[in-house]
Amino acid sequence: xxxxxxxxxxxxxxxxxxxxxxxxxxxxxxxxxxxxxxxxxxxxxxxxxxxxxxxxxxxxxxxxxxxxxxxxxxxxxxxxxxxxxxxxxxxxxxxxxxxxxxxxxxx
Amino acid sequence: xxxxxxxxxxxxxxxxxxxxxxxxxxxxxxxxxxxxxxxxxxxxxxxxxxxxxxxxxxxxxxxxxxxxxxxxxxxxxxxxxxxxxxxxxxxxxxxxxxxxxxxxxxxxxxxxxxxxxxxxxxxxxxxxxxxxxxxxxxxxxxxxxxxxxxxxxxxxxxxxxxxxxxxxxxxxxxxxxxxxxxxxxxxxxxxxxxxxxxxxxxxxxxxxxxxxxxxxxxxxxxxxxxxxxxxxxxxxxxxxxxxxxxxxxxxxxxxxxxxxxxxxxxxxxxxxxxxxx
Numbered sequence: 576x577x578x579x580x581x582x583x584x585x586x587x588x589x590x591x592x593x594x595x596x597x598x599x600x601x602x603x604x605x606x607x608x609x610x611x612x613x614x615x616x617x618x619x620x621x622x623x624x625x626x627x628x629x630x631x632x633x634x635x636x637x638x639x640x641x642x643x644x645x646x647x648x649x650x651x652x653x654x655x656x657x658x659x660x661x662x663x664x665x666x667x668x669x670x671x672x673x674x675x676x677x678x679x680x681x682x
Numbered sequence: 683x684x685x686x687x688x689x690x691x692x693x694x695x696x697x698x699x700x701x702x703x704x705x706x707x708x709x710x711x712x713x714x715x716x717x718x719x720x721x722x723x724x725x726x727x728x729x730x731x732x733x734x735x736x737x738x739x740x741x742x743x744x745x746x747x748x749x750x751x752x753x754x755x756x757x758x759x760x761x762x763x764x765x766x767x768x769x770x771x772x773x774x775x776x777x778x779x780x781x782x783x784x785x786x787x788x789x790x791x792x793x794x795x796x797x798x799x800x801x802x803x804x805x806x807x808x809x810x811x812x813x814x815x816x817x818x819x820x821x822x823x824x825x826x827x828x829x830x831x832x833x834x835x836x837x838x839x840x841x842x843x844x845x846x847x848x849x850x851x852x853x854x855x856x857x858x859x860x861x862x863x864x865x866x867x868x869x870x871x872x873x874x875x876x877x878x879x880x881x882x883x884x885x886x887x888x889x890x891x892x893x894x895x896x897x898x899x900x901x902x903x904x905x906x907x908x909x910x911x912x913x914x915x916x917x918x919x920x921x922x923x924x925x926x927x928x929x930x931x932x933x934x935x936x937x938x939x940x941x942x943x944x945x946x947x948x949x950x951x952x953x954x955x956x957x958x959x
């Protein structure tokens with residue numbers, strides 16, 4: 576199992592936050608043998624306007640839609656953020672996220 | 683050329699602008715285009731030599747919020763040629779119940795125009811005007827009570843001017859509140875017309891400004907995401923999930939607005955301490 580440090584700037588673009596969060600989740604889900612209990616994602620270089628609730632909810636929703644058994648580990652991903660207000664926001668969003676069972680298709 | 687967006691509200695007045703100077707063949711970034719005086723902020727668009735000379739003039743005399751209008755009008759009448767009068771325009775921010783923003787457009791008017799609560803000047807002003815018109819049609823009414831509110835609103839409309847070729851994204855903000863004026867801005871802007879203590883502390887001040895603008899962009903991002911949800915009305919596809927999503931965005935906006943108020947107040951405290959007032 577591989578621990579992983581992810582540079583989100585190399586994965587995410589400047590699209591709608593939900594779509595970019597989904598894109599980030601897809602990238603992680605595509606990595607074979609990823610140790611989900613030891614993932615660190617650096618989002619410091621992403622625009623502040625992208626790092627909103629929709630980005631992180633989109634990330635977790637995609638995990639849930641694809642491999643729901645990974646959701647709790649995904650909540651524990653370590654995010655590297657530039658500002659204190661972002662760390663407070665993300666911590667709250669990770670804890671409060673409630674998956675929408677009607678979106679997407681589960682594999 | 684440039685874009686200045688001026689907004690006035692309950693707690694004072696604010697001007698947000700870029701830092702680009704342009705000639706026919708080059709662009710210069712990091713230029714200071716706002717001047718902070720006693721109880722006022724003034725920003726200039728147009729010929730840079732006129733803007734910087736006026737700032738130097740204001741800095742060398744004891745001008746305050748009540749005398750600045752006369753000082754600027756006199757400067758244009760006595761120091762500039764008739765041809766040069768059309769080379770620049772200015773936006774003034776003071777505190778006033780009837781609107782703290784006034785436009786000085788010497789190409790057309792010899793005196794400052796009437797007070798208003800919002801105005802934009804520079805090459806980007808046309809884009810700001812269009813965005814305001816569209817928002818008015820949609821009923822979008824941004825709050826402008828606190829300095830934090832005004833900062834969000836100014837950045838929202840300034841972003842519309844990014845379509846202009848002669849506007850850059852190195853932002854400077856000047857605001858006046860409770861009789862005191864403040865400057866804050868991008869690390870890449872070199873403040874030339876500010877007290878020496880502020881110039882010396884600029885790296886420290888810009889660190890807090892970076893966080894302030896990050897929160898502003900987060901608030902605007904949440905608003906945009908919520909508006910995108912509600913736009914499903916265009917295809918008559920609104921369902922309860924839309925209202926749930928919008929409530930999430932609203933909650934995030936409330937939290938981030940509160941964080942922004944704290945940071946803006948912290949900035950003012952730090953600035954006042956540096957100024958020894």
